[in-house]
Amino acid sequence: MQPSVTRENFDQWIVPTYAPASFVPVKAEGSTLWDQEGKSYIDFAGGIAVNALGHAHPDLQLALQQQATLLWHTGNGYTNEPILRLAKQLVDATFADRAFFCNSGAEANEAALKLARKVAMDNGHQDKNEIVAFKNAFHGRTLFTVSAGGQPAYSKDFAPLPQGIHHAVFNDLTSAAALINDQTCAVIVEPVQGEGGVVPAEPAFLRGLRELCDKHGALLIFDEVQTGVGRSGSLYAYMHYGVTPDVLTTAKALGGGFPMGAMLTTENLAAHLNVGSHGTTYGGNPLAGAVGGKVMELINRPEVLAGVAERHQWFVEGLNAINQRLQLFSEIRGLGLLIGCVLNQDFSGKAKQINLAAAQEGLMVLIAGASVVRFAPSLIITRQEVEEGLLRFERACRAVTEGASV
Incomplete structure (x- = not known):
């Protein structure tokens, strides 16, 4: 019999890099979860x-269960069928030749x-x-990546952090142009800054970076x-913008909840990561490949991608209606x-407070900085779940606007 555990055990046993919610989810289906007390979210x-x-x-359950009866892990000294199939799906669906x-x-x-x-070094440009x-x-x-962020x-x-990384202003092509020169080996950019406040790139900005x-x-x-x-309504957001990168990184939704990521690039660039130059023990294991392949199969369909735009409208219309009543968001x-809901000046800095109030109402939301409430729901969330969630969100927002303690 498994010993009972509580949220308090986190504070006893886990390195305190997180401050998780006060409840512990134990099961979920669709876009609804239940905690240890049976409360729904x-x-x-x-x-x-x-x-x-x-x-x-x-x-996804079936894909994982079926693969679990066959082959779990071998390490990178061997390949496997599920990951090869997923690689083919990705290169067929994108600009890339290799994963x-x-x-x-x-x-x-x-x-x-x-x-x-390494590309710059291999091409004889040690200063690039x-x-x-x-x-x-x-x-x-x-x-390295936290320095790039x-x-x-x-x-x-x-500190000391890796050197040679410079930061321009997002959506400001003049700022970027002042830093990009012949010593630049790469420009890395999010088509939508997520953690930075859910800020979409302007099309002209991405086109200018390409140039x-x-x-x-x-x-x-x-x-x-x-x-x-x-998530953007296209399989990848570069397709939405019509700007093709040299390298694309993907993770999060790729595994649908199973941890995995991938770097996609062209044949010529991929050749620079020759045998022994980079690696990972767990990367590309069969379980991840089986789940990721099923995720790609299910999401890369016209009706699912079109449904993202439809659901975007459900959210925006509902959020605008809430805002008309509460006057809470500036954008x-x-x-x-x-989706990001930017708090207006009267409620600046209270995104976490809204997050906590939402949990009390039975809703899970994210924040993106101190003044942006962020939503990143399932791409197939039902209208009923959206409507119920927005009702709970409005109650949470009202508690904050009316000054209730959270």
């Missing part, structure tokens, strides 16, 4: 844009940045090692860890089912 957080098909999707599999978005970005530096990223970006928590709060305590990279021989890396696998922005 509508999930607008999606495991931070991971659960693109909701919880306990029967087809490198890993376990997370941070690892995918780490691989992309290492690739950029600088990376241009953007303020308020988020690319992961490894030392433009949020000093996440990196300042780990600057071409001019200076730098790789353009799109971090699509959060925007990829249907509702985002792309597809990555």
Whole structure:
């Protein structure tokens, strides 16, 4: 018999890098979860844009169960059928010719940045090692990726940081052009800054980055860890913008809840990561490949991608109606089912308070900075779940606007 555990045990046994909610979810289905007490929660957080098909999707369960009876893990000295099939799905569906599999978005970005530096080195440009990223970006928590992310709060305590990384202003092409030069090996950008406040890139900005990279021989890396696998309403957001990167990173929704990531790139660039130059023990294991393959099969369908745009409208219309009544948000922005509600000046800094109030009402939401409430729900969330979740969200917002203690 399993010993009982509580939320308090987290504070006793777990390294305190997180401050999790006061409740402990124990089961879930679709976009509804239940905690240890049986209380239900509508999930607008999606495991931070991971659960693109909701919880306990029967087809994903079956894919995992079937593979679990066959082959779990061999290490990177061997390949396996599920990961080869997933690689074929990804290269067939995107600009890429090759895939490198890993376990997370941070690892995918780490691989992309290492690739950029190695390409320059292999081509005889030892001084071409600088990376241009953007303020308020988020690319992961490894030392390299947290340095590329433009949020000093996440990196300042780990100095000295990797050098040669410069940060321009997002959506400001003049700022980027001032930093991109012939010593730049890569520009890394999120098509929508997620952690930075759910800020979509302007199309002209991404087009301009493509031109600057071409001019200076730098790789353009799109971090699509959060925007990829249907979240934008296109399979990948670069398709929405019509700007093709040299390297794309993907994770989160790719595994539908099973940890996995990938770096996608072209034949010529992939050749620089030759045998022994990079690797990962768990990356590309058969369980991840089986689940990821089923995720891609289910999401990369016209009706599912079109449904993202439809659900975006459900949310925006509902949120605008709430805002008319409460006058809480200065802007509702985002792309597809990555939506940010920007608190107005009267409620600036209270996103976490709304997050806590939502949990009390039986709703899971995210924040993106101190003043943005973020939604990243399942791409197939039902209208009933959206409507019930927005009712709970309005009650939470009203509690905050009326000054109730949370």
